[in-house]
Structure formats: C-alpha cells, structure tokens
Amino acid sequence: MNAVIYARYSSHRQGEQSIEGQLAEAKKYAETHCLTIIHEYIDRAQTGRNDNREQFQLMLADAAKRAFDALIVWKTDRIGRNKEEIALNKYRLKKNGVKIHYIAEMIPDTPEGIILEAVIEGMAACYSEQLSQNIRRGQRASAAKAQSTGGNRPLGYKTGPDKRFIIDPETAPTVKLVYDLYARGQTMTQIIRTLNAKGLRTLRGRPFTNNSLRTLLKNEKYIGVYIYKDEIRIEDAIPSIVEPEAFYKVQEMLKYNQKAAAHKNSKADYLLTEKLLCGKCGQMMVGVSGTSKTGTRHHYYYCTEQRKKRCCKKPVRREWIEGLVLEYVVALVQNEDLLDFIAENTYQYYLAQNTDTSYTESLQKALEETEKATANLIWAMEAGIFNEATKNRMNELDEQKEELKAALSAARLREDLGLKKEHILYFLHRFAEMDCTDEACRKQLIKTFVNSVFVYDDKVVLTFNYSGDDRTITLHEIDAGLQQGVRLPRALCHHEKACNHNGYRLFSCPLTLYALVTL
Incomplete structure (x- = not known):
C-alpha cells in the first residue's frame, strides 16, 4: 500500500527533534507493516486544537484525489484534539479509502478498538485543555493590562513595543472609510465593491467579504473599548479610530437592516x-x-x-x-x-x-546526543575556539535540551499514568x-x-x-x-x-x- 506520513509539533516547548523522531518511527513502522511511503506532510509550530494547518489540509486534499492508501501518524492528537474535527477528518479519510495507522497507540481494527479510540481521543482533549490553561492564564494577564494577546488585533491598529495597541496610519483610514460609507446609507455589497476596487484589504491581506465587513462594523475597539472574551472589559484603553456617535449610529443601522435568517x-x-x-x-x-x-x-x-x-x-x-x-x-x-x-x-x-516505549527511548537518545554535542562545544571553547557562531550554537543546544527534558518528563508521566x-x-x-x-x-x-x-x-x-x-x-x-x-x-x-x-x-x-x- 502507498502511504504518507503526517507529522506535527506545536510551538509549546517542542522543536525539530519531535518531527525527526516522528518521521524515524513512522518509517520504521512502514517497513514492518509493508507500507511504501510516497510523501511526508509536516506542520511546524502548529497547534493541534484545530485542523486549520496548511500541510494537514493539503494531505486531506490529496486524499480526496485518491493519491495514497494509508496515513501514518504518531498519535490521535496529530490529527487534532477537537473531537468534532477529528471525527469529520477521519470520516473524510475513510470515505476516500484511506486507512489511518497510529504508531504510538496500537488501536486494534475491531469494535473494541472503536471504543478504545474514543477513550484516547477524550484523553487527548483533556490533555490539550490542561496544556492550554497556562497559555490562557498568560493571555488573561496580558488582557488585564489591555495588551495584545496575539489574535485580537483588528484592522487599523499595530502592536507597540509594550504590546499595547497603537493606531496604524496605513490601515486606520480604511476603517474610517467603512464607517463613513455605511453611515451614509451604502449597502454592505456596495461598500465591499468600493473597498476591493480600491485594492484595500483585510488584516490578513484578503479581499473584503460580508463577514469581515460585519465584524469590522461591530468591533468596539474602534471607540477605545478593550474586550477580552467575556471576562475583561476596559473603557478608554485603546486610542479610538471612530467617533462614538458614528459608531452607535452604525449599530442602530445594522440592527434595522439585519434580516432574519431563513x-x-x-x-x-x-x-x-x-x-x-x-x-x-x-x-x-x-x-x-x-x-x-x-x-x-x-x-x-x-x-x-x-x-x-x-x-x-x-x-x-x-x-x-x-x-x-x-x-x-x-x-x-x-x-x-x-x-x-x-x-x-x-x-x-x-x-x-500498548506496551511500546519507543517514543520515550527516542527522546532519551535525542537528549543524550544533545548533551554530547554540548560537551563537544564546551571542549572547543576551552581550546580557544569562541566566536559568535559557537555562542549561538550553545544557546541553541541549551534550548533543545530544555525542550527535550520537558517532552521526556511528559512522556514518562503518561507512561506511568497509563490507561x-x-x-x-x-x-x-x-x-x-x-x-x-x-x-x-x-x-x-x-x-x-x-x-x-x-x-x-x-x-x-x-x-x-x-x-x-x-x-x-x-x-x-x-x-x-x-x-x-x-x-x-x-x-x-x-x-x-x-x-x-x-x-x-x-x-x-x-x-x-x-x-x-x-x-
């Protein structure tokens, strides 16, 4: 069977070693299961909490073309940790005749395996939620200071050195134009046509659509209100782009013009x-x-x-x-x-x-190699070879070592806890x-x-x-x-x-x- 590998690591305390380890184990798995690897799809520094990943989507598109027969992944959480998306993606692969092979989770091809797979998916979702709690805690701390949390910067603003929003002189006029046109009675379609004809784009550099325009028209940040989810609301925390009178007039017009969905x-x-x-x-x-x-x-x-x-x-x-x-x-x-x-x-x-410990062993081996490389570099520095390159390499090895130690601790904890x-x-x-x-x-x-x-x-x-x-x-x-x-x-x-x-x-x-x- 022709097979492909999908490998991913998130940006949280993981690195290239994780990809190398996944690929090495996938090739070993393919060899023992008579699978011929024809392509590798790799997403670097991509979260598994959703499936909006470039290489993952490319893999699904190729599966729809019947380009391969089997998919090799490290664990269920490589596909994602959102149960609904996992179910949908697995259905799409199955529909296109693709069989999924898990390396580190030996799930039997039986009805008991369906139940076991559902349990593992639930545990992955729990692990993902625990992992994201630390990130959310940091985001809440930033939000309390009215700082950018990464995904909440709207069109018209830039992030300053202190992570606070400042007006972007290049894109703020676009925001003012949108509010002005809508307040003067133009329809959403007319405004979209005008903006796109002028070559104006959204924050992501895409042409305006109904959704992007409606989001822009309802964003309170443009009158200085900082909002983080439903938890934090701070008035006058951001420099305003739109006058409050114009903003509230637009809100009333939106309510009046909105039609009930059929x-x-x-x-x-x-x-x-x-x-x-x-x-x-x-x-x-x-x-x-x-x-x-x-x-x-x-x-x-x-x-x-x-x-x-x-x-x-x-x-x-x-x-x-x-x-x-x-x-x-x-x-x-x-x-x-x-x-x-x-x-x-x-x-x-x-x-x-599920008695395989190859993942833990591969992490341990990578850690030993990193420590050996560090020792060799220290020997070179003691011999008088010290420059900017050796300094950067030492910093890089130190970061890799910390990432591997964290990954190894987590892997051993999961082995100890087990199912x-x-x-x-x-x-x-x-x-x-x-x-x-x-x-x-x-x-x-x-x-x-x-x-x-x-x-x-x-x-x-x-x-x-x-x-x-x-x-x-x-x-x-x-x-x-x-x-x-x-x-x-x-x-x-x-x-x-x-x-x-x-x-x-x-x-x-x-x-x-x-x-x-x-x-």
Whole structure:
C-alpha cells in the first residue's frame, strides 16, 4: 500500500527533534507493516486544537484525489484534539479509502478498538485543555493590562513595543472609510465593491467579504473599548479610530437592516448515515426529504437501489428509526454487567497492544546526543575556539535540551499514568448519563456503539460494536446470524420491554451482538 506520513509539533516547548523522531518511527513502522511511503506532510509550530494547518489540509486534499492508501501518524492528537474535527477528518479519510495507522497507540481494527479510540481521543482533549490553561492564564494577564494577546488585533491598529495597541496610519483610514460609507446609507455589497476596487484589504491581506465587513462594523475597539472574551472589559484603553456617535449610529443601522435568517430549507442531520441498510437487498439507505401539500417538511431514509428500480423497500421515517435505534442503544449502555464486560475486553486489548516505549527511548537518545554535542562545544571553547557562531550554537543546544527534558518528563508521566480499566468504565458510564435529547450526545452514542441497522418489513436488526471486526455486517451474515445466534445470559441482557413494538431478543454470534426487534 502507498502511504504518507503526517507529522506535527506545536510551538509549546517542542522543536525539530519531535518531527525527526516522528518521521524515524513512522518509517520504521512502514517497513514492518509493508507500507511504501510516497510523501511526508509536516506542520511546524502548529497547534493541534484545530485542523486549520496548511500541510494537514493539503494531505486531506490529496486524499480526496485518491493519491495514497494509508496515513501514518504518531498519535490521535496529530490529527487534532477537537473531537468534532477529528471525527469529520477521519470520516473524510475513510470515505476516500484511506486507512489511518497510529504508531504510538496500537488501536486494534475491531469494535473494541472503536471504543478504545474514543477513550484516547477524550484523553487527548483533556490533555490539550490542561496544556492550554497556562497559555490562557498568560493571555488573561496580558488582557488585564489591555495588551495584545496575539489574535485580537483588528484592522487599523499595530502592536507597540509594550504590546499595547497603537493606531496604524496605513490601515486606520480604511476603517474610517467603512464607517463613513455605511453611515451614509451604502449597502454592505456596495461598500465591499468600493473597498476591493480600491485594492484595500483585510488584516490578513484578503479581499473584503460580508463577514469581515460585519465584524469590522461591530468591533468596539474602534471607540477605545478593550474586550477580552467575556471576562475583561476596559473603557478608554485603546486610542479610538471612530467617533462614538458614528459608531452607535452604525449599530442602530445594522440592527434595522439585519434580516432574519431563513430556516425553511435548513439541512437535516441524518444520524444513521452509512449505518442504515435495507433488509431486502442489503444496500445503504440514505437521507432524503420532501414537502407535503401543507408545506410541512418530512425526512426519510430510502434504499439507494430503489431509484434504480432494483428494490421495492419503502422509505422509513427518520424520526421513527432514529428513535428506535437510540432506545436500544440507551438500554444497552445502562446495563452495568455489559459495560463491565466491554471495558474488560477493551482494556485487555490496550494492555496487549500498548506496551511500546519507543517514543520515550527516542527522546532519551535525542537528549543524550544533545548533551554530547554540548560537551563537544564546551571542549572547543576551552581550546580557544569562541566566536559568535559557537555562542549561538550553545544557546541553541541549551534550548533543545530544555525542550527535550520537558517532552521526556511528559512522556514518562503518561507512561506511568497509563490507561486503566477504570478510565474506560468511567468513559462508558458517561454514555448512560447522557441527555439523549442533545444532538451531539445522540451522534456520539450511535457512532461508538452501533455497527449497522437493517430494516426489514416486519423487523429491525441492530448490530452493535461488541466483538469481532469493525466492518459493516452484510445482509447474508445477518440472515445467517439470525439462524445461529445464541441468546445471551440474562446477566448480560438489558431489561426486556415491549415499548411500541411487539418485543425483541438480544443475542450474540461470533460476528457481533444483535438486537432483533419485531415490528
């Protein structure tokens, strides 16, 4: 398989050694797994808290072109520490046929691996939040002095030597022009056309758009008000560019001119996308919508083969099928015995696969090499070789040594703490406490636990990520499983209830865990 490497380090106490270590381990991993590396994507000094990284986006674009088959990364947090973005990016890669290989986190290609991966993603998000607390503390200290915090400087200002805002004589006239034109009654479109025709640009050097213009028109900094999030507000802390009378007149005009956004054609979110399959032909069912004579919009799932006249399965209402699936998923995660069983199996996978200490060893080796280089440089200086170059090199080695020591301490701490069965149980118990009316919670429940849902005319078969592999179960395997399945012991069955259905059975076979719902 053709593979690419994606490597990243943040600007926080990390350096080029981190990239070199990731690349070296990735090449070693590729060699042992019969992967051919055809390209390397590297983002230097880029945070993992969002995916707006040049090389990362280039990698996603190349994946969409089917340029490679596999992606090798150090850990889940190389993709990002924001769960929503991680899920979206992983979906995009999977959609384009790209398999992700983690070097330092041996995640099995099984349903237990899905749960383990979700736990690791949660721990990465927690680690990221702890890491960013120190940065936010420093930003709050700067904000208390009305200083720039890095991302809050608007067009029209520069940052002075003391990190305070000062008026930029080159761009401040653009701000005044915008306020003047809007106060005189010009529309946003007219102002944008005027600014771009004059070659005037935003702070990032881009042409003006509706969003950038609206942000500029609502920024209180232009009347001297310093604002940091919702925590700090200081009047007269910045030299003003716009007169208060003009600013407040514009605010009233904005409110008057703003139109309510139309929601009639808003796109519905289909929770069972790629998981709902037809019980007649086994093909995927996709979300569609239609408007009735009364103007009400209805949402359905329908079989993709129906359009080609190859299947006669009737569409099913989205609200009904999603509600039914969630009902049984919630019942599943509320069973203590079953959760303990899942946690134990997941933990055993973790113990078997995550005993690798190569990352810590590579950091230790890099530290030893840095200390050796420092010793050689000291020897040269003692021999009388001392100039600006040796001084700069010594400073560089000292910085590298501190970065490596910090990274090594963090790596050893993570090894010492490790992942415990209690962590997985805590993670699983959180599902039982979720508010199923919340859209994000519903998505997470289905993503983590549901493998596939087959809809027949007289029954619905739910398969859960429980054991076996994580590929979607086929219709043939479902029909075979219904014949050979074994009813689970009562201790591992959630409480039986009729609800709005005639009943159900919960049983397992070598492939998966089934819930058979009779309609």
